[in-house]
Amino acid sequence: xxxxxxxxxxxxxxxxxxxxxxxxxxxxxxxxxxxxxxxxxxxxxxxxxxxxxxxxxxxxxxxxxxxxxxxxxxxxxxxxxxxxxxxxxxxxxxxxxxxxxxxxxxxxxxxxxxxxxxxxxxxxxxxxxxxxxxxxxxxxxxxxxxxxxxxxxxxxxxxxxxxxxxxxxxxxxxxxxxxxxxxxxxxxxxxxxxxxxxxxxxxxxxxxxxxxx
Numbered sequence: 001x002x003x004x005x006x007x008x009x010x011x012x013x014x015x016x017x018x019x020x021x022x023x024x025x026x027x028x029x030x031x032x033x034x035x036x037x038x039x040x041x042x043x044x045x046x047x048x049x050x051x052x053x054x055x056x057x058x059x060x061x062x063x064x065x066x067x068x069x070x071x072x073x074x075x076x077x078x079x080x081x082x083x084x085x086x087x088x089x090x091x092x093x094x095x096x097x098x099x100x101x102x103x104x105x106x107x108x109x110x111x112x113x114x115x116x117x118x119x120x121x122x123x124x125x126x127x128x129x130x131x132x133x134x135x136x137x138x139x140x141x142x143x144x145x146x147x148x149x150x151x152x153x154x155x156x157x158x159x160x161x162x163x164x165x166x167x168x169x170x171x172x173x174x175x176x177x178x179x180x181x182x183x184x185x186x187x188x189x190x191x192x193x194x195x196x197x198x199x200x201x202x203x204x205x206x207x208x209x210x211x212x213x
Contacts (some may be wrong), residue, residue: 024175035141075161085197086189089116090164091149093198094185098147098168102138106130117198118190145175152184161190165204 032206044113059074073080093116114122128134133183135144152165163186172182183203 076157078157080163083162083195086162087151087164088101089196089198090187090189092116092164093149093201094149094166094168094187096147097201098145098170100138100143100145102141102143106135118192121198121200141175143172146171155186159189161199163188 010064058076061071063069068094073083074085078086091153093113096112096116106126110122110126110129113125117124117125147168147170148165149169152167155163155165157163165184166187167184170183173177184205185204186200186202186204188200189196192199
């Protein structure tokens with residue numbers, strides 16, 4: 001077919017427009033395909049959020065149960081090792097929190113507690129340790145306290161936390177006189193990232209926060 005110059009020009013212009021349309025389509029469609037691939041590489045915020053339940057669901061028991069083979073930890077959201085770690089932490093923290101000196105820098109006191117507690121609880125402890133009234137009273141009476149702690153029982157177990165009742169026993173020297181003091185606390189140990197930390201620490205008769213998950 002013989003085309004005039006005008007027809008050839010019109011045909012060429014039509015081809016250019018058609019190619020431009022295809023190019024635009026491919027450019028727009030490509031990010032959609034890429035976004036699916038990116039979704040696999042970068043999970044959505046919901047996928048990266050922490051689990052609502054226990055990190056490792058309890059395995060459960062399917063066979064018959066007897067006093068000889070009953071394993072309580074198969075029904076709990078914490079393993080035997082986690083329980084032992086949490087109990088040790090609650091006991092050590094209670095003893096450390098109850099040990100202080102009038103001539104000690106408050107920061108040194110809270111620095112000892114920092115590895116054992118959550119950031120929120122640490123902030124509370126720092127505010128309390130730096131209270132001018134408390135510091136002045138301890139200095140005037142030259143207060144020195146040395147504490148130990150006993151684990152009394154487990155008050156509650158939730159998906160991500162365990163509440164222990166712990167009795168802190170102090171030997172307190174105040175104004176040159178020494179006395180024995182004791183107080184029972186509810187100590188909540190909770191999962192905090194990949195570790196266990198003390199989440200809450202209150203007198204046992206004041207109630208206790210529930211699960212942290």
